[in-house]
Amino acid sequence: MMSNDTPRYRPATLAIHGGTTRSQHGETAEALFLTSGFVYDDAAQAEATFLGTETHYQYSRFGNPTVAMFEERLAAIEGAEACRATATGMAAVAAAMLAHLKAGDRVVASRALFGSCHWIVSTLLPKFGVETVFVDGRDLAAWEQALSKPTHAVLLESPSNPCLEVVDLRAVCDLAHKAGATVMVDNVFATPLLQRPLEFGADVVIYSATKHIDGQGRCLGGAVLSSKAWIEGTLQPFIRNTGPAMSPFNAWVMLKGLETLSLRVNAMCASAATVADFLAAQRGVARVLYPARADHPQHELAMRQMTQGGTIVAFELAGGKPAAFRVLDALRLIRVSNNLGDSKSLVTHPATTTHMRIGAAERALLGITDGLVRLSVGLEDVVDLTEDLGRALIAAEIVRAAE
Ligand SMILES: *Cc1c(COP(=O)(O)O)cnc(C)c1O
Numbered sequence: 379m380m381s382n383d384t385p386r387y388r389p390a391t392l393a394i395h396g397g398t399t400r401s402q403h404g405e406t407a408e409a410l411f412l413t414s415g416f417v418y419d420d421a422a423q424a425e426a427t428f429l430g431t432e433t434h435y436q437y438s439r440f441g442n443p444t445v446a447m448f449e450e451r452l453a454a455i456e457g458a459e460a461c462r463a464t465a466t467g468m469a470a471v472a473a474a475m476l477a478h479l480k481a482g483d484r485v486v487a488s489r490a491l492f493g494s495c496h497w498i499v500s501t502l503l504p505k506f507g508v509e510t511v512f513v514d515g516r517d518l519a520a521w522e523q524a525l526s527k528p529t530h531a532v533l534l535e536s537p538s539n540p541c542l543e544v545v546d547l548r549a550v551c552d553l554a555h556k557a558g559a560t561v562m563v564d565n566v567f568a569t570p571l572l573q574r575p576l577e578f579g580a581d582v583v584i585y586s587a588t589k590h591i592d593g594q595g596r597c598l599g600g601a602v603l604s605s606k607a608w609i610e611g612t613l614q615p616f617i618r619n620t621g622p623a624m625s626p627f628n629a630w631v632m633l634k635g636l637e638t639l640s641l642r643v644n645a646m647c648a649s650a651a652t653v654a655d656f657l658a659a660q661r662g663v664a665r666v667l668y669p670a671r672a673d674h675p676q677h678e679l680a681m682r683q684m685t686q687g688g689t690i691v692a693f694e695l696a697g698g699k700p701a702a703f704r705v706l707d708a709l710r711l712i713r714v715s716n717n718l719g720d721s722k723s724l725v726t727h728p729a730t731t732t733h734m735r736i737g738a739a740e741r742a743l744l745g746i747t748d749g750l751v752r753l754s755v756g757l758e759d760v761v762d763l764t765e766d767l768g769r770a771l772i773a774a775e776i777v778r779a780a781e
Contacts, residue, residue, distance in 0.1 A: 389455045389571060390640040397450025397633075399443065410630040411443045439623045448629040449601070451636055452591075456570045456583060458603035462613055463629055467566065467586020468494045469622035470600030472502075474562055474582055475531065477616035481507030483530035486559065488515025488545055490538035490744055493732055495564060499533060514743075515545040516676065518553075525557040535564040537680065539718075540692050540728040540752035541745050542567070542667045544676040547683055551579030560608075566590075566719070571643050573684045582608065587624075589719030590689065592635045593642050597628040642721060642757060646689040649763060650755040654691045656764045662776035664749065667692040690718060691753045695776055699748040702727050704774035706751070711758065711766040718754035723763055726752040 387395070401409050416435040418424040426432035435441055445463050453461040464470040475498060479485065487499045489512040499510045513520040515534055525532075532554040536545040547563070554561045562582040563575035569590045575583050585591060587599035602613055617623065624632075647670075654668035666673070669680035670687025680687070695701040706714050706725055715724040716731050726732060729748050733741055741747075755763065771777040 392451065392454040393636045393639050396452075396454035396636075397447040399447060408444065408447050408630060408633045410626060412626050413442070414438050438626060439621050440618045442623075442626045442629070444626040444633070445624050445629040448624070448633050448636070451633060452570070452585075452587075452601055453603055455636070455639075456576065456603050457574055458576060458583065459606040460609035461601055461603045462609055462617055463587070463624035463632075464600040464602065464617070464622045465624055465628075466598045466622075467492075467584070467588055467600040470584045470586070470602045471495050471533075471562075471564065472498060473613060473616055473620070473622050474584055474602050475499075475503065475533065476620075477613045478531055478560060478562075479503065479506075479508050482509075484509045484511070484527065485531045485533065486511045486513060486521070486524045486529050486554070486557075487532065488513060488534040488536075488538070488543075489740070490515050490541065490543045491533065491535050492539050492564065492566070493735060495533065495535065496736055496740075515550075516543055518546060518549055521550050521553050525553045525559065527557065529554065529557040529559040532559045532561045533564070534561075535567070536573075536683070537567045537669055537688060537690075539567060540690070540726070540732070540750065542669055542674070542688070542690065542692055543744075544669060544680045544683065546679055547575055547578035547580060555579065567688055567690060568684055569639065569643050569688075569719075571640055572647070572686050572688060576603075578683065581605070587632050587635070588717075590643055590646075591632055591639060591719075593639065593719055593721055594635065595717065595720045595722065597625075597631045599624050599628050599632050643689060644686075645757055646755050647686040649757075649760040650689050650691050651687055652760045653753065653755050653763055653767065654687070656767065657691065657693045660768075660771055660777050662695070662771060663693050664696045665694040667694075689755050691755060693751050693753070694747060695749040695751065697749060697776070699727070699729065701774060701776060702749050702751050705770050705776060708770035708773035709766055710769075711762055712753070712770075718752070720754060721757040723756035723758055724754045726754075728752055 427434040449461040513524045560581045563580045582604040585601045658666040712723040
Protein backbone atom coordinates (compact mmCIF):
# COMPACT_ATOMS: atom_id res chain seq x y z
CA MET A 379 0.00 0.00 0.00
CA MET A 380 1.27 3.48 -0.81
CA SER A 381 1.49 5.76 2.21
CA ASN A 382 0.10 9.28 2.36
CA ASP A 383 3.43 10.90 1.55
CA THR A 384 3.78 8.91 -1.69
CA PRO A 385 4.28 11.34 -4.60
CA ARG A 386 1.34 11.67 -7.02
CA TYR A 387 2.48 9.38 -9.79
CA ARG A 388 1.31 9.49 -13.39
CA PRO A 389 -1.02 6.80 -14.81
CA ALA A 390 1.74 4.74 -16.47
CA THR A 391 3.53 4.49 -13.11
CA LEU A 392 0.33 3.79 -11.18
CA ALA A 393 -0.36 0.98 -13.67
CA ILE A 394 2.82 -0.76 -12.40
CA HIS A 395 2.65 0.01 -8.68
CA GLY A 396 -0.91 1.09 -7.81
CA GLY A 397 -2.70 -1.02 -5.22
CA THR A 398 0.24 -3.35 -4.53
CA THR A 399 0.14 -4.98 -1.11
CA ARG A 400 2.76 -7.55 -0.16
CA SER A 401 2.44 -10.61 2.01
CA GLN A 402 4.93 -11.45 4.77
CA HIS A 403 7.18 -12.96 2.07
CA GLY A 404 7.83 -9.65 0.33
CA GLU A 405 7.18 -10.99 -3.18
CA THR A 406 8.02 -8.66 -6.11
CA ALA A 407 5.02 -9.57 -8.26
CA GLU A 408 1.46 -9.49 -6.95
CA ALA A 409 0.50 -12.63 -5.05
CA LEU A 410 -2.32 -14.76 -6.39
CA PHE A 411 -4.67 -15.48 -3.49
CA LEU A 412 -6.55 -18.29 -5.17
CA THR A 413 -8.87 -18.90 -2.24
CA SER A 414 -12.62 -18.86 -1.92
CA GLY A 415 -12.66 -18.23 1.81
CA PHE A 416 -10.58 -17.03 4.79
CA VAL A 417 -10.06 -18.31 8.33
CA TYR A 418 -10.39 -16.37 11.57
CA ASP A 419 -8.17 -16.53 14.66
CA ASP A 420 -11.25 -17.33 16.74
CA ALA A 421 -15.03 -17.11 16.82
CA ALA A 422 -14.93 -13.60 18.23
CA GLN A 423 -12.91 -12.36 15.26
CA ALA A 424 -15.45 -13.91 12.90
CA GLU A 425 -18.26 -12.18 14.79
CA ALA A 426 -16.43 -8.84 14.78
CA THR A 427 -15.79 -9.17 11.04
CA PHE A 428 -19.46 -9.78 10.33
CA LEU A 429 -20.41 -6.90 12.65
CA GLY A 430 -18.02 -4.69 10.70
CA THR A 431 -16.00 -3.69 13.77
CA GLU A 432 -12.96 -5.56 12.43
CA THR A 433 -11.63 -5.55 8.85
CA HIS A 434 -10.87 -9.07 7.65
CA TYR A 435 -11.50 -10.84 4.36
CA GLN A 436 -14.60 -13.05 4.64
CA TYR A 437 -15.34 -14.73 1.33
CA SER A 438 -14.10 -14.06 -2.20
CA ARG A 439 -17.61 -13.21 -3.43
CA PHE A 440 -17.37 -10.13 -1.16
CA GLY A 441 -13.69 -9.36 -1.61
CA ASN A 442 -10.28 -10.96 -2.18
CA PRO A 443 -6.74 -9.55 -1.74
CA THR A 444 -5.68 -10.15 -5.38
CA VAL A 445 -8.94 -8.71 -6.70
CA ALA A 446 -8.55 -5.75 -4.32
CA MET A 447 -5.08 -5.00 -5.75
CA PHE A 448 -6.59 -4.90 -9.24
CA GLU A 449 -9.45 -2.66 -8.04
CA GLU A 450 -7.10 -0.23 -6.30
CA ARG A 451 -4.72 -0.12 -9.25
CA LEU A 452 -7.47 0.61 -11.75
CA ALA A 453 -9.01 3.23 -9.43
CA ALA A 454 -5.60 4.93 -9.14
CA ILE A 455 -5.18 5.05 -12.94
CA GLU A 456 -8.75 6.31 -13.45
CA GLY A 457 -8.56 8.87 -10.64
CA ALA A 458 -11.66 7.31 -9.04
CA GLU A 459 -12.29 6.94 -5.32
CA ALA A 460 -13.30 3.29 -5.56
CA CYS A 461 -13.63 0.33 -7.91
CA ARG A 462 -15.31 -3.07 -7.90
CA ALA A 463 -14.17 -5.77 -10.30
CA THR A 464 -16.68 -8.12 -11.89
CA ALA A 465 -16.59 -11.40 -13.80
CA THR A 466 -17.16 -9.76 -17.20
CA GLY A 467 -17.80 -6.35 -18.69
CA MET A 468 -21.49 -7.20 -19.00
CA ALA A 469 -21.64 -8.17 -15.33
CA ALA A 470 -20.26 -4.69 -14.60
CA VAL A 471 -22.89 -2.93 -16.73
CA ALA A 472 -25.75 -5.10 -15.39
CA ALA A 473 -24.65 -4.70 -11.76
CA ALA A 474 -24.26 -0.92 -12.08
CA MET A 475 -27.71 -0.51 -13.65
CA LEU A 476 -29.60 -3.02 -11.47
CA ALA A 477 -27.97 -1.82 -8.24
CA HIS A 478 -28.89 1.77 -9.02
CA LEU A 479 -32.43 1.45 -10.43
CA LYS A 480 -35.85 0.40 -9.21
CA ALA A 481 -39.31 0.04 -10.75
CA GLY A 482 -40.72 3.39 -11.85
CA ASP A 483 -37.29 4.89 -12.59
CA ARG A 484 -36.32 6.34 -15.95
CA VAL A 485 -33.16 5.76 -18.01
CA VAL A 486 -31.89 7.70 -21.01
CA ALA A 487 -29.23 5.97 -23.12
CA SER A 488 -27.34 6.71 -26.28
CA ARG A 489 -28.47 4.36 -29.04
CA ALA A 490 -24.93 3.47 -30.08
CA LEU A 491 -24.26 0.93 -27.33
CA PHE A 492 -22.50 -2.43 -27.32
CA GLY A 493 -25.12 -5.08 -28.30
CA SER A 494 -25.64 -6.54 -24.81
CA CYS A 495 -25.77 -3.06 -23.21
CA HIS A 496 -28.46 -2.19 -25.76
CA TRP A 497 -30.37 -5.35 -24.71
CA ILE A 498 -30.19 -4.42 -21.01
CA VAL A 499 -31.72 -1.01 -21.78
CA SER A 500 -34.22 -2.09 -24.45
CA THR A 501 -35.33 -5.45 -23.02
CA LEU A 502 -34.22 -6.21 -19.45
CA LEU A 503 -34.90 -2.92 -17.63
CA PRO A 504 -38.46 -2.46 -19.03
CA LYS A 505 -39.29 -5.97 -17.72
CA PHE A 506 -38.70 -4.61 -14.22
CA GLY A 507 -40.77 -1.49 -14.75
CA VAL A 508 -37.95 0.91 -15.69
CA GLU A 509 -38.84 3.35 -18.47
CA THR A 510 -36.04 3.57 -21.05
CA VAL A 511 -35.45 6.07 -23.83
CA PHE A 512 -32.79 5.92 -26.56
CA VAL A 513 -31.34 9.04 -28.15
CA ASP A 514 -28.82 9.74 -30.89
CA GLY A 515 -25.78 10.29 -28.69
CA ARG A 516 -24.30 12.88 -31.08
CA ASP A 517 -27.41 15.08 -30.92
CA LEU A 518 -27.38 17.46 -27.93
CA ALA A 519 -30.92 18.65 -28.69
CA ALA A 520 -32.11 15.03 -28.43
CA TRP A 521 -30.37 14.64 -25.06
CA GLU A 522 -31.89 17.93 -23.88
CA GLN A 523 -35.39 16.82 -24.83
CA ALA A 524 -35.02 13.33 -23.33
CA LEU A 525 -33.58 14.80 -20.13
CA SER A 526 -36.34 17.40 -19.70
CA LYS A 527 -38.07 14.90 -17.34
CA PRO A 528 -36.70 13.57 -14.04
CA THR A 529 -34.28 10.74 -14.88
CA HIS A 530 -32.36 8.32 -12.69
CA ALA A 531 -29.57 7.10 -14.94
CA VAL A 532 -27.86 7.89 -18.21
CA LEU A 533 -25.86 5.18 -19.97
CA LEU A 534 -23.58 6.03 -22.85
CA GLU A 535 -20.53 4.80 -24.72
CA SER A 536 -17.99 7.15 -26.32
CA PRO A 537 -16.46 6.49 -28.75
CA SER A 538 -19.08 3.94 -29.67
CA ASN A 539 -18.83 0.48 -31.13
CA PRO A 540 -18.47 0.13 -34.11
CA CYS A 541 -18.97 3.55 -35.77
CA LEU A 542 -16.85 5.54 -33.27
CA GLU A 543 -19.56 8.09 -32.57
CA VAL A 544 -18.57 10.57 -29.88
CA VAL A 545 -20.82 11.94 -27.12
CA ASP A 546 -20.14 15.41 -25.69
CA LEU A 547 -19.45 14.18 -22.16
CA ARG A 548 -19.45 17.54 -20.37
CA ALA A 549 -22.66 18.78 -22.01
CA VAL A 550 -24.54 15.52 -21.47
CA CYS A 551 -23.36 15.23 -17.85
CA ASP A 552 -24.60 18.79 -17.17
CA LEU A 553 -28.02 18.05 -18.70
CA ALA A 554 -28.23 14.69 -16.92
CA HIS A 555 -27.37 16.15 -13.53
CA LYS A 556 -30.08 18.81 -13.91
CA ALA A 557 -32.53 15.94 -14.51
CA GLY A 558 -31.25 14.18 -11.37
CA ALA A 559 -29.51 11.37 -13.26
CA THR A 560 -26.37 9.43 -12.44
CA VAL A 561 -24.19 9.28 -15.57
CA MET A 562 -22.60 5.93 -16.39
CA VAL A 563 -19.99 5.82 -19.15
CA ASP A 564 -18.88 2.61 -20.86
CA ASN A 565 -15.27 3.67 -21.51
CA VAL A 566 -14.02 0.47 -23.14
CA PHE A 567 -12.97 1.95 -26.49
CA ALA A 568 -11.03 4.84 -24.93
CA THR A 569 -9.38 2.91 -22.06
CA PRO A 570 -8.52 4.84 -18.86
CA LEU A 571 -5.39 6.16 -20.58
CA LEU A 572 -7.07 8.06 -23.43
CA GLN A 573 -10.18 9.43 -21.73
CA ARG A 574 -11.16 9.96 -18.10
CA PRO A 575 -14.95 10.50 -18.04
CA LEU A 576 -14.98 11.49 -14.34
CA GLU A 577 -13.09 14.67 -15.31
CA PHE A 578 -16.00 15.62 -17.61
CA GLY A 579 -18.60 15.09 -14.88
CA ALA A 580 -19.48 11.39 -15.24
CA ASP A 581 -20.44 9.62 -12.02
CA VAL A 582 -19.69 6.00 -12.90
CA VAL A 583 -17.14 4.54 -15.35
CA ILE A 584 -17.50 0.96 -16.59
CA TYR A 585 -14.97 -1.31 -18.30
CA SER A 586 -14.87 -4.63 -19.96
CA ALA A 587 -11.39 -5.61 -18.71
CA THR A 588 -11.56 -8.40 -21.30
CA LYS A 589 -10.54 -5.86 -23.93
CA HIS A 590 -7.44 -3.65 -23.58
CA ILE A 591 -6.84 -4.28 -19.86
CA ASP A 592 -6.11 -7.96 -20.37
CA GLY A 593 -5.38 -7.15 -23.98
CA GLN A 594 -3.88 -10.52 -24.69
CA GLY A 595 -7.01 -12.60 -25.20
CA ARG A 596 -6.87 -14.65 -22.00
CA CYS A 597 -9.48 -13.68 -19.42
CA LEU A 598 -12.92 -12.13 -19.12
CA GLY A 599 -13.37 -9.35 -16.60
CA GLY A 600 -15.09 -6.08 -15.86
CA ALA A 601 -14.93 -3.12 -13.50
CA VAL A 602 -17.13 -0.34 -12.15
CA LEU A 603 -15.54 2.86 -10.79
CA SER A 604 -17.20 5.70 -8.93
CA SER A 605 -17.28 7.57 -5.62
CA LYS A 606 -16.61 5.56 -2.46
CA ALA A 607 -20.16 6.34 -1.29
CA TRP A 608 -21.82 4.95 -4.45
CA ILE A 609 -19.56 1.89 -4.73
CA GLU A 610 -19.92 0.91 -1.09
CA GLY A 611 -23.49 2.07 -0.53
CA THR A 612 -25.16 1.13 -3.82
CA LEU A 613 -23.01 -1.31 -5.80
CA GLN A 614 -21.31 -3.45 -3.16
CA PRO A 615 -24.54 -4.79 -1.52
CA PHE A 616 -25.73 -5.86 -4.99
CA ILE A 617 -22.42 -7.55 -5.88
CA ARG A 618 -22.09 -9.18 -2.48
CA ASN A 619 -25.57 -10.69 -2.61
CA THR A 620 -25.87 -11.57 -6.31
CA GLY A 621 -22.32 -12.79 -6.97
CA PRO A 622 -20.87 -11.37 -10.22
CA ALA A 623 -17.40 -11.35 -8.59
CA MET A 624 -14.14 -11.47 -10.54
CA SER A 625 -12.05 -14.61 -10.08
CA PRO A 626 -8.76 -13.96 -8.21
CA PHE A 627 -6.93 -15.71 -11.05
CA ASN A 628 -8.43 -13.33 -13.59
CA ALA A 629 -7.61 -10.36 -11.34
CA TRP A 630 -3.99 -11.51 -11.23
CA VAL A 631 -3.88 -11.69 -15.05
CA MET A 632 -5.53 -8.24 -15.25
CA LEU A 633 -2.96 -6.78 -12.83
CA LYS A 634 -0.19 -7.88 -15.16
CA GLY A 635 -2.24 -6.55 -18.09
CA LEU A 636 -2.42 -3.12 -16.47
CA GLU A 637 1.38 -3.03 -16.17
CA THR A 638 1.74 -2.96 -19.95
CA LEU A 639 -1.52 -1.13 -20.77
CA SER A 640 0.14 2.18 -21.53
CA LEU A 641 2.87 0.61 -23.72
CA ARG A 642 0.33 -1.48 -25.61
CA VAL A 643 -2.35 1.19 -26.04
CA ASN A 644 0.16 3.82 -27.18
CA ALA A 645 1.65 1.45 -29.77
CA MET A 646 -1.77 0.29 -30.93
CA CYS A 647 -3.01 3.90 -31.28
CA ALA A 648 0.03 4.84 -33.37
CA SER A 649 -0.55 1.84 -35.64
CA ALA A 650 -4.31 2.50 -35.82
CA ALA A 651 -3.61 6.06 -37.01
CA THR A 652 -1.26 4.73 -39.70
CA VAL A 653 -3.75 2.05 -40.77
CA ALA A 654 -6.59 4.62 -40.91
CA ASP A 655 -4.51 6.88 -43.18
CA PHE A 656 -3.53 3.91 -45.34
CA LEU A 657 -7.17 2.84 -45.76
CA ALA A 658 -8.32 6.41 -46.48
CA ALA A 659 -5.80 6.58 -49.33
CA GLN A 660 -7.29 3.50 -51.05
CA ARG A 661 -9.72 4.58 -53.75
CA GLY A 662 -11.98 1.57 -53.25
CA VAL A 663 -12.57 2.37 -49.58
CA ALA A 664 -15.65 4.59 -49.42
CA ARG A 665 -15.20 5.98 -45.89
CA VAL A 666 -12.83 5.66 -42.96
CA LEU A 667 -13.92 6.43 -39.41
CA TYR A 668 -11.14 7.19 -36.94
CA PRO A 669 -11.51 9.91 -34.27
CA ALA A 670 -7.96 11.32 -34.67
CA ARG A 671 -8.45 11.92 -38.40
CA ALA A 672 -9.60 15.44 -39.34
CA ASP A 673 -12.35 13.91 -41.53
CA HIS A 674 -14.06 12.21 -38.57
CA PRO A 675 -17.45 14.00 -38.25
CA GLN A 676 -16.75 14.80 -34.57
CA HIS A 677 -12.97 15.11 -34.74
CA GLU A 678 -12.70 18.29 -32.63
CA LEU A 679 -14.96 17.01 -29.85
CA ALA A 680 -13.17 13.65 -29.85
CA MET A 681 -9.77 15.32 -29.47
CA ARG A 682 -11.06 17.53 -26.65
CA GLN A 683 -12.05 14.41 -24.70
CA MET A 684 -9.39 11.89 -25.76
CA THR A 685 -5.63 12.19 -25.87
CA GLN A 686 -5.37 9.90 -28.94
CA GLY A 687 -7.71 8.38 -31.51
CA GLY A 688 -7.88 4.90 -30.01
CA THR A 689 -7.10 1.43 -31.26
CA ILE A 690 -10.19 0.79 -33.43
CA VAL A 691 -10.67 1.86 -37.06
CA ALA A 692 -13.95 1.43 -38.96
CA PHE A 693 -14.19 1.57 -42.73
CA GLU A 694 -16.85 1.16 -45.30
CA LEU A 695 -16.80 -0.63 -48.65
CA ALA A 696 -19.23 0.41 -51.36
CA GLY A 697 -19.84 -3.20 -52.37
CA GLY A 698 -21.83 -4.08 -49.22
CA LYS A 699 -21.68 -7.46 -47.53
CA PRO A 700 -20.12 -9.36 -50.48
CA ALA A 701 -17.23 -6.87 -50.65
CA ALA A 702 -16.78 -6.89 -46.87
CA PHE A 703 -16.73 -10.68 -46.75
CA ARG A 704 -14.24 -10.87 -49.64
CA VAL A 705 -11.87 -8.54 -47.76
CA LEU A 706 -12.25 -10.39 -44.44
CA ASP A 707 -11.63 -13.72 -46.15
CA ALA A 708 -8.58 -12.43 -48.04
CA LEU A 709 -6.81 -11.16 -44.92
CA ARG A 710 -4.13 -13.55 -43.69
CA LEU A 711 -2.42 -11.88 -40.74
CA ILE A 712 -5.50 -10.03 -39.44
CA ARG A 713 -8.00 -12.63 -38.24
CA VAL A 714 -11.80 -12.58 -38.25
CA SER A 715 -13.10 -12.31 -34.66
CA ASN A 716 -15.70 -10.39 -32.68
CA ASN A 717 -13.20 -9.46 -29.95
CA LEU A 718 -11.20 -6.22 -29.78
CA GLY A 719 -8.42 -4.49 -27.87
CA ASP A 720 -6.15 -7.52 -28.30
CA SER A 721 -2.44 -7.56 -29.15
CA LYS A 722 -3.50 -9.52 -32.24
CA SER A 723 -5.23 -7.43 -34.91
CA LEU A 724 -8.83 -8.59 -35.35
CA VAL A 725 -11.43 -7.74 -37.97
CA THR A 726 -15.22 -7.86 -37.62
CA HIS A 727 -18.24 -7.50 -39.89
CA PRO A 728 -20.62 -5.90 -37.33
CA ALA A 729 -23.84 -6.22 -39.39
CA THR A 730 -23.67 -10.03 -39.38
CA THR A 731 -22.09 -10.60 -35.96
CA THR A 732 -21.88 -8.16 -33.01
CA HIS A 733 -24.82 -6.05 -34.24
CA MET A 734 -26.90 -8.72 -35.98
CA ARG A 735 -29.46 -9.03 -33.18
CA ILE A 736 -30.39 -5.35 -32.95
CA GLY A 737 -32.18 -5.63 -36.32
CA ALA A 738 -31.87 -3.87 -39.67
CA ALA A 739 -33.85 -0.76 -38.69
CA GLU A 740 -31.69 -0.05 -35.65
CA ARG A 741 -28.52 -0.78 -37.67
CA ALA A 742 -29.63 1.76 -40.26
CA LEU A 743 -30.11 4.39 -37.52
CA LEU A 744 -26.59 3.65 -36.26
CA GLY A 745 -24.96 3.76 -39.68
CA ILE A 746 -23.93 0.10 -39.47
CA THR A 747 -24.14 -0.64 -43.17
CA ASP A 748 -23.54 -4.05 -44.76
CA GLY A 749 -20.25 -2.70 -46.11
CA LEU A 750 -18.92 -1.58 -42.72
CA VAL A 751 -15.82 -3.31 -41.36
CA ARG A 752 -14.41 -2.83 -37.83
CA LEU A 753 -10.70 -3.31 -37.36
CA SER A 754 -9.09 -3.64 -33.93
CA VAL A 755 -5.44 -2.77 -34.47
CA GLY A 756 -2.96 -4.86 -32.51
CA LEU A 757 0.75 -4.86 -31.79
CA GLU A 758 2.13 -6.38 -34.99
CA ASP A 759 4.59 -4.42 -37.14
CA VAL A 760 2.33 -1.84 -38.78
CA VAL A 761 3.92 -2.46 -42.20
CA ASP A 762 2.79 -6.08 -42.01
CA LEU A 763 -0.71 -4.84 -41.20
CA THR A 764 -0.93 -2.35 -44.09
CA GLU A 765 0.58 -4.97 -46.44
CA ASP A 766 -2.03 -7.51 -45.32
CA LEU A 767 -4.82 -4.97 -45.86
CA GLY A 768 -3.39 -3.85 -49.21
CA ARG A 769 -3.11 -7.44 -50.41
CA ALA A 770 -6.65 -8.25 -49.25
CA LEU A 771 -8.16 -5.17 -50.93
CA ILE A 772 -6.55 -6.23 -54.22
CA ALA A 773 -7.56 -9.89 -53.81
CA ALA A 774 -11.13 -8.80 -53.03
CA GLU A 775 -11.11 -6.60 -56.15
CA ILE A 776 -11.80 -3.47 -54.09
CA VAL A 777 -8.55 -1.94 -55.33
CA ARG A 778 -6.90 -2.63 -58.71
CA ALA A 779 -3.39 -3.98 -58.47
CA ALA A 780 -1.91 -1.11 -60.48
CA GLU A 781 -3.37 1.64 -58.25
C1 LIG B 1 -16.90 -6.13 -24.89
C2 LIG B 1 -17.67 -4.96 -24.45
C3 LIG B 1 -18.58 -5.06 -23.38
C4 LIG B 1 -18.84 -6.35 -22.67
O1 LIG B 1 -17.73 -6.87 -22.03
P1 LIG B 1 -17.52 -8.46 -21.76
O2 LIG B 1 -16.27 -8.49 -20.98
O3 LIG B 1 -17.45 -9.13 -23.08
O4 LIG B 1 -18.71 -8.91 -20.98
C5 LIG B 1 -19.26 -3.91 -23.01
N1 LIG B 1 -19.09 -2.74 -23.66
C6 LIG B 1 -18.22 -2.61 -24.69
C7 LIG B 1 -18.06 -1.30 -25.36
C8 LIG B 1 -17.48 -3.71 -25.12
O5 LIG B 1 -16.64 -3.58 -26.15
